[in-house]
Amino acid sequence: MGVDMVDPAHPPSRRAPLRWAVGGVVPWLLLAAGEAVWIGVDKRMPWLHILIGIVTVFGAVVAASIVPLWRYRVHRWELGPQAVFTRTGWLVQERRIAPISRVQTVDTYRGPLDRLFGLANVTVTTASSAGAVRISALDVDVADHLVAQLTDIAAIGAEDAT
Template identity: 70%
Template structure:
């Protein structure tokens, strides 16, 4: 049996990933700010409570829209070898996943509305594992297509059944 060497994933998401993540995070914060504005227009009582809510929203929005996407970009990495798919994800809680190619069952790509807006795609590698699929997120569409093709080719060459 050949020795499998652990690889520290080195490939980052697309350079557009932080902007896409920031855009996705900004939407709920804008809805919350709009709700607070309507609340202020309708009810002028308890101005201190309006101020606390506004400050909390601004701080949360700055963290969620500026800090978290940049931090995620620094942490998220992926790699593919002939033996496994490696990912490192998270921002506050970080997770490293290794999925052996022999366990790969399906390889899918998916794109949400914000992904499409920025020309990004995500790859989901489903394995015979109770931990769930391995996700490689925020890739350029062409890179995601290449990964799907590469993983499909590698998995097809395997002699072991993934079940």
């Protein structure tokens, strides 16, 4: 019995790009704050301060606009009768298939930004050496429903998980 290859159909929440934008721009803002302190302390080489400032602004713009939209176009998930399918990434893309018979645990995770935007992440741990399958940036009710479905399906075949 094989697992049919399914192109995952379900996108993350519509709030996911905003959450990813905020999460992506925070490190750039911290870098900009460090650069502001550096400029205040060391006035030598103004050309270097300008160059680093330009790179920082460019990085923040990419992290806040391009990356979240690209990730949203790529990220998909699907729960089939035999497996959980995911497609993730933005620069490097990964497709994962986790057979339901190999599911060991199903967890949810909500970091501070996730809670702020009303999102949750689902982690499906399997007996795979490749690690867990992660479904990111779901609406909380969708994540709760998915966890309940996975738990019910996994319980039916609990004797098969290794």
